[in-house]
Amino acid sequence: MSESELNDRAQHLLKALVEKYIKGGQPVGSQALARESGINLSPATIRNVLSDLESLGLVSSPHTSAGRVPTDQGYRLFVDSLLNVQPLNNDVVCQLEEKLGSDDDPQDLIHRASTILSSITNLAGIVTIPKHEYIALRHIEFLPLSQKSVLVVIVINENEVHNKIINTPRAFNRSELEQAANYLNAHFAGTDIQAVKKSLINELKEAKNNADEFMTTAINMASQALNSESESKAGDYILDGEINLMNYAEMSDLDKLRLIFEAFNKKRDVLHLFDQVIRSEGVQIFIGAESGYTVFGDCSVVTSPYKVDGKVLGVLGVIGPTRIAYDKVIPVVDVTAKLLGAALNHQK
Amino acid sequence: MSESELNDRAQHLLKALVEKYIKGGQPVGSQALARESGINLSPATIRNVLSDLESLGLVSSPHTSAGRVPTDQGYRLFVDSLLNVQPLNNDVVCQLEEKLGSDDDPQDLIHRASTILSSITNLAGIVTIPKHEYIALRHIEFLPLSQKSVLVVIVINENEVHNKIINTPRAFNRSELEQAANYLNAHFAGTDIQAVKKSLINELKEAKNNADEFMTTAINMASQALNSESESKAGDYILDGEINLMNYAEMSDLDKLRLIFEAFNKKRDVLHLFDQVIRSEGVQIFIGAESGYTVFGDCSVVTSPYKVDGKVLGVLGVIGPTRIAYDKVIPVVDVTAKLLGAALNHQK
DNA sequence: ATTAGCACTCTAAACTATTGAGTGCTAAAT
DNA sequence: ATTTAGCACTCAATAGTTTAGAGTGCTAAT
Numbered sequence: 173m174s175e176s177e178l179n180d181r182a183q184h185l186l187k188a189l190v191e192k193y194i195k196g197g198q199p200v201g202s203q204a205l206a207r208e209s210g211i212n213l214s215p216a217t218i219r220n221v222l223s224d225l226e227s228l229g230l231v232s233s234p235h236t237s238a239g240r241v242p243t244d245q246g247y248r249l250f251v252d253s254l255l256n257v258q259p260l261n262n263d264v265v266c267q268l269e270e271k272l273g274s275d276d277d278p279q280d281l282i283h284r285a286s287t288i289l290s291s292i293t294n295l296a297g298i299v300t301i302p303k304h305e306y307i308a309l310r311h312i313e314f315l316p317l318s319q320k321s322v323l324v325v326i327v328i329n330e331n332e333v334h335n336k337i338i339n340t341p342r343a344f345n346r347s348e349l350e351q352a353a354n355y356l357n358a359h360f361a362g363t364d365i366q367a368v369k370k371s372l373i374n375e376l377k378e379a380k381n382n383a384d385e386f387m388t389t390a391i392n393m394a395s396q397a398l399n400s401e402s403e404s405k406a407g408d409y410i411l412d413g414e415i416n417l418m419n420y421a422e423m424s425d426l427d428k429l430r431l432i433f434e435a436f437n438k439k440r441d442v443l444h445l446f447d448q449v450i451r452s453e454g455v456q457i458f459i460g461a462e463s464g465y466t467v468f469g470d471c472s473v474v475t476s477p478y479k480v481d482g483k484v485l486g487v488l489g490v491i492g493p494t495r496i497a498y499d500k501v502i503p504v505v506d507v508t509a510k511l512l513g514a515a516l517n518h519q520k
Numbered sequence: 521m522s523e524s525e526l527n528d529r530a531q532h533l534l535k536a537l538v539e540k541y542i543k544g545g546q547p548v549g550s551q552a553l554a555r556e557s558g559i560n561l562s563p564a565t566i567r568n569v570l571s572d573l574e575s576l577g578l579v580s581s582p583h584t585s586a587g588r589v590p591t592d593q594g595y596r597l598f599v600d601s602l603l604n605v606q607p608l609n610n611d612v613v614c615q616l617e618e619k620l621g622s623d624d625d626p627q628d629l630i631h632r633a634s635t636i637l638s639s640i641t642n643l644a645g646i647v648t649i650p651k652h653e654y655i656a657l658r659h660i661e662f663l664p665l666s667q668k669s670v671l672v673v674i675v676i677n678e679n680e681v682h683n684k685i686i687n688t689p690r691a692f693n694r695s696e697l698e699q700a701a702n703y704l705n706a707h708f709a710g711t712d713i714q715a716v717k718k719s720l721i722n723e724l725k726e727a728k729n730n731a732d733e734f735m736t737t738a739i740n741m742a743s744q745a746l747n748s749e750s751e752s753k754a755g756d757y758i759l760d761g762e763i764n765l766m767n768y769a770e771m772s773d774l775d776k777l778r779l780i781f782e783a784f785n786k787k788r789d790v791l792h793l794f795d796q797v798i799r800s801e802g803v804q805i806f807i808g809a810e811s812g813y814t815v816f817g818d819c820s821v822v823t824s825p826y827k828v829d830g831k832v833l834g835v836l837g838v839i840g841p842t843r844i845a846y847d848k849v850i851p852v853v854d855v856t857a858k859l860l861g862a863a864l865n866h867q868k
Numbered sequence: 869a870t871t872a873g874c875a876c877t878c879t880a881a882a883c884t885a886t887t888g889a890g891t892g893c894t895a896a897a898t
Numbered sequence: 899a900t901t902t903a904g905c906a907c908t909c910a911a912t913a914g915t916t917t918a919g920a921g922t923g924c925t926a927a928t
Binding site for chain 4: 563
Binding site: 277311313315317318321323325327330331333335337415418419424426429430433434437 | 625659661663665666669671673675678679681683685763766767772774777778781782785
């Protein structure tokens with residue numbers, strides 16, 4: 173029996189093994205499976221099957237006299253074709269709906285999504301900041317703050333608000349600023365922010381040619397504000413519940429843990445990983461080395477894009493040890509993504 | 521020799537011991553001190569002195585055949601009367617000045633202060649959000665976002681900007697909102713935010729009596745925005761570099777570390793501790809149990825309030841193991857507090 | 869094809885030296 | 899009266915040993 177196609181019995185045993193290992197965290201032996209797998213077989217027979225699973229690379233044993241542990245590929249097969257995804261507990265649904273009910277500040281929603289993900293799953297929760305492929309300038313407003321500084325308030329898309337304080341060459345009074353804002357709003361409200369930036373460059377030239385000092389600075393201010401705007405959206409995420417990872421025995425290696433935390437801080441690796449998900453449908457899972465990042469070699473990542481109007485705005489998910497309760501975590505990530513999308517949509 | 525007054529020799533040895541222990545992290549024995557303390561005494565004599573220091577509670581030994589380690593009280597005496605505070609390295613000063621140079625967003629400054637504190641000291645850096653005893657409303661602005669929601673922009677004090685999106689019973693057009701804002705600005709600009717809230721309550725009654733629907737909602741909106749405003753300032757801080765703590769051997773106990781991280785997350789204990797500093801002058805240090813919080817029983821906290829115009833706005837500091845280089849950390853905290861105060865002041 | 873039996877392997881835990889750093893005490897030296 | 903050499907003693911850390919038990923793989927019987 174070494175066909176690469178697994179028969180039902182082998183599948184069933186693999187499933188039982190993974191489930192037991194996920195529960196207990198201890199290598200699973202033939203006796204335990206004989207007792208608890210539901211299949212009526214002697215340990216000896218099960219040993220034969222396990223031996224096959226091992227040569228297929230689905231399980232491995234830490235040492236001769238230990239039981240078997242799923243490999244990344246073992247988990248993969250389990251997740252792809254053996255898993256019984258649990259319907260979401262009613263309690264959990266309520267929690268999610270409550271926390272992700274309508275709220276008008278997108279930032280708040282993102283934060284809450286991240287918190288609720290981590291607290292429900294006891295893993296680290298991550299939500300990327302929404303990234304609109306098309307950033308429509310909705311409104312711009314200037315307020316004088318002091319002699320040399322002006323507050324620029326920019327509203328983009330539905331209701332994302334950003335502030336930027338910029339310095340000006342001279343003091344402007346309120347009506348001057350109002351005039352400038354009116355001009356910009358009249359010309360550019362509803363336009364994509366990139367397009368606005370391009371237009372402004374042209375207008376800037378023109379204003380300079382006309383030696384129109386006022387328009388020159390007005391346009392300058394707008395450009396500055398919009399520039400730092402698009403920068404700040406360069407890619408970021410909200411992380412919560414990293415500490416949960418310290419509770420897992422398999423993460424008790426302080427050095428590995430530190431590397432993971434450092435990766436969380438640098439953000440780069442996580443963002444790259446999440447970028448891969450952005451074009452996929454529904455929940456996507458990276459098990460162990462599958463992520464391609466050695467830092468997360470002992471971790472699993474369960475992710476899902478979240479969308480508004482069918483457009484993917486970002487990705488959310490959880491990170492934990494490979495030994496996580498996929499059957500429970502997957503629907504949580506799935507539903508959170510949907511509810512977050514809905515909440516962001518609801519604001520319109 | 522068991523007078524509670526320490527003679528010079530004993531002080532010198534304590535100093536040498538603390539310095540060596542801070543450097544090496546290993547219990548210090550009589551031989552090492554004989555060699556390196558600069559005093560020409562035999563190990564035997566030094567043992568006698570150490571024995572005295574121990575009965576005074578200034579040092580202790582982990583076990584019979586280990587050297588001595590400073591106790592909290594030992595560190596306290598060291599810090600209070602034996603410490604040679606190092607002048608700040610020029611490099612470090614440059615770094616600090618660069619990062620805390622003028623920038624017009626207070627939030628950004630706080631963040632940067634926290635980052636730079638942690639990166640210079642290799643400890644966890646903490647900066648509390650500025651807390652103005654007197655919050656002056658400077659400007660309020662309403663912008664229509666959608667049918668049922670309005671963006672409220674509030675500028676308080678010098679240039680702290682806050683946004684709040686609130687729901688309204690009906691749609692308002694731009695000019696209505698402008699009118700409301702004008703009214704509020706005319707009446708309340710420059711007034712303390714608490715006073716504004718009180719006045720608004722009265723005006724609200726009046727408007728209701730007059731059945732003035734428009735003013736009623738306008739005032740309601742303002743109240744809502746101001747309320748969530750004062751809440752959000754309830755007490756918070758920016759933390760950075762917690763991961764640094766994982767590098768210290770004495771913090772290698774995962775459970776303790778987790779408790780500390782949890783305390784950082786909950787924020788309560790740190791805020792209480794920092795509150796004690798708010799009325800003190802200059803750098804304040806809590807060594808081990810002195811903080812009064814068991815979570816930080818193995819930690820030292822070096823803090824300083826930061827001020828603008830002589831008014832304390834907040835507190836910043838670092839947290840690390842008790843074994844930290846006080847001579848270097850103290851001036852860093854001190855100067856950072858001063859530069860942060862200056863940067864916040866500079867904005868006016 | 870399945871299983872009982874059994875020898876074998878290897879970890880984890882419990883014990884047992886062994887080493888060496890550092891102490892405290894005592895008696896001699898300064 | 900200090901200081902110090904000398905020495906017995908303590909105790910953590912390390913390495914080596916033993917034991918127990920869990921689990922395996924193989925073989926021969928069912």
